[in-house]
Amino acid sequence: xxxxxxxxxxxxxxxxxxxxxxxxxxxxxxxxxxxxxxxxxxxxxxxxxxxxxxxxxxxxxxxxxxxxxxxxxxxxxxxxxxxxxxxxxxxxxxxxxxxxxxxxxxxxxxxxxxxxxxxxxxxxxxxxxxxxxxxxxxxxxxxxxxxxxxxxxxxxxxxxxxxxxxxxxxxxxxxxxxxxxxxxxxxxxxxxxxxxxxxxxxxxxxxxxxxxxxxxxxxxxxxxxxxxxxxxxxxxxxxxxxxxxxxxxxxxxxxxxxxxxxxxxxxxxxxxxxxxxxxxxxxxxxxxxxxxxxxxxxxxxxxxxxxxxxxxxxxxxxxxxxxxxxxxxxxxxxxxxxxxxxxxxxxxxxxxxxxxxxxxxxxxxxxx
Numbered sequence: 001x002x003x004x005x006x007x008x009x010x011x012x013x014x015x016x017x018x019x020x021x022x023x024x025x026x027x028x029x030x031x032x033x034x035x036x037x038x039x040x041x042x043x044x045x046x047x048x049x050x051x052x053x054x055x056x057x058x059x060x061x062x063x064x065x066x067x068x069x070x071x072x073x074x075x076x077x078x079x080x081x082x083x084x085x086x087x088x089x090x091x092x093x094x095x096x097x098x099x100x101x102x103x104x105x106x107x108x109x110x111x112x113x114x115x116x117x118x119x120x121x122x123x124x125x126x127x128x129x130x131x132x133x134x135x136x137x138x139x140x141x142x143x144x145x146x147x148x149x150x151x152x153x154x155x156x157x158x159x160x161x162x163x164x165x166x167x168x169x170x171x172x173x174x175x176x177x178x179x180x181x182x183x184x185x186x187x188x189x190x191x192x193x194x195x196x197x198x199x200x201x202x203x204x205x206x207x208x209x210x211x212x213x214x215x216x217x218x219x220x221x222x223x224x225x226x227x228x229x230x231x232x233x234x235x236x237x238x239x240x241x242x243x244x245x246x247x248x249x250x251x252x253x254x255x256x257x258x259x260x261x262x263x264x265x266x267x268x269x270x271x272x273x274x275x276x277x278x279x280x281x282x283x284x285x286x287x288x289x290x291x292x293x294x295x296x297x298x299x300x301x302x303x304x305x306x307x308x309x310x311x312x313x314x315x316x317x318x319x320x321x322x323x324x325x326x327x328x329x330x331x332x333x334x335x336x337x338x339x340x341x342x343x344x345x346x347x348x349x350x351x352x353x354x355x356x357x358x359x360x361x362x363x364x365x366x367x368x
Contacts, residue, residue: 005032006354010186013089014038014070015098017045019142019168020202021127022066023175025097028182029069030347030356036089037067041074042368055342059362067362068339074366083108090115090122094189095182099127102136112197122195123185125178131201140202142168149206154213156226174205235281236260239318240292244300249292250314254278259311264295 010033014025022037022045029035039045045067051060073089076082090096090110098105105111112124126132129140138144146152146164156163178200189195207214212233216222224232231237236257239246251257254277258270269275269291274284281288296304301317308315319327328335337346340361347356 003032003354003357005030005357006351008032010034010095011093012036012095012097013086013093015086015096015100016127017099018047019066019171020174020178020200021097021099022047023172024125024127024178024182025070026066026068027175027179027347028095030358031349032354032357033095035070036093037070037072037363038075038086038089039072039366041076041366044072044074044365048365055362057342057361059342059364064342064344064362068342068344068358069360070363071360072363072366074368077108083110086110087115091119093122095123095125095186097125097127097178097182099140102128102132116195116197120195121189121193123182123189124195124197125182125185126197126199127174127178128199128201130203132199135201135203142171142202145170145202145206149203150213151206151210154210154224154226157228159226162226170202170206170209173209174200174202177205177208230285233282234278235285236288236292238289240289240296242296242299242301242304246318247296247301247304248316248318249308252314256313257281260308260313263307263311263313264292266291266295 007028010028012025012028012033012035014021014035014037016022016025017039025033025035025037037045045063047063047066048060050062053061055061055064057064073085075085075089077086086108087110096112096115106114112122112126116122116124127140129135129145130138143164146155146169147162149170151170152162152164155165181198181200185196185198213224216224216232229238234250234252237250237252238248240249241247249260251260254270257275257278258267261267261270273280275281275288299307305315305317325335333346335346336343337358338344339358342361344358344362347358349356
């Protein structure tokens, strides 16, 4: 018997579009929640038009990637009937998640203050780009936040060449934070009967998600810069060429470094004063890299990976996305699942008793 999921019986009114909100609501849907996605009749979510590539169903893979397990309803909020339909949906929902422009829901009487007056147990999550204060009118696009939030300033091949991350990472981090917050608010509601309004924004999520780089500034007053593939606080921890293709080596402690030096045939370097401790290695990063360039040159990446992994040294090749899925499949992680005939990426959490389910394909656009 298939478990209904840990969130079975929870109703989510999804007034979000594009990525951060839909990713959050898909995760909730995978865990059993009933998610009703509100879209503009005819056009639907912007990402329906973001293609190619396309799924076998003809939908854009962008839309399909974050909208399984949902039903959709076309509601025209410019009409009185549409506003009433939205109110009816909110009245039966446990959770509302929205990313409208500031002021839109207030104008329609669908804001938290209006709806919670007769629905005090409602959890109401707003997702924005820069928060509800002075940044309320700034557009919340992932690329803008990567730039304005500092992520691009630490990402790229070299100083002066800031580069965006290859996926809308800020949206994903924000969607995850929204999911955590909603589940915490749901637990509070179940314990007390009290709903609440919560707000998640891309900039705050990014500053939190940059963890050690953010802490360097907050706690140490240090403004990090671009180091290419190197790590600001660990060495060796970057990409190294071999006889055939690049290899990642990620040494996290002195024991691993000693093992690395043993395998590459230079055990004396583990005791070299320049490299004896991690702070020494960070201070002498360039000298250490030059040593490794010479030591790694005689063999290819696969041979080094086998030898180093056997010695307990973290390392691996740089895979493309297809190779990454092949790796996950070889490891028994079943990375691709079928959602109503549409191949989608598996939910990342493995529950022991209430596993994620894949009940519905990403919905077709509501008719005009």
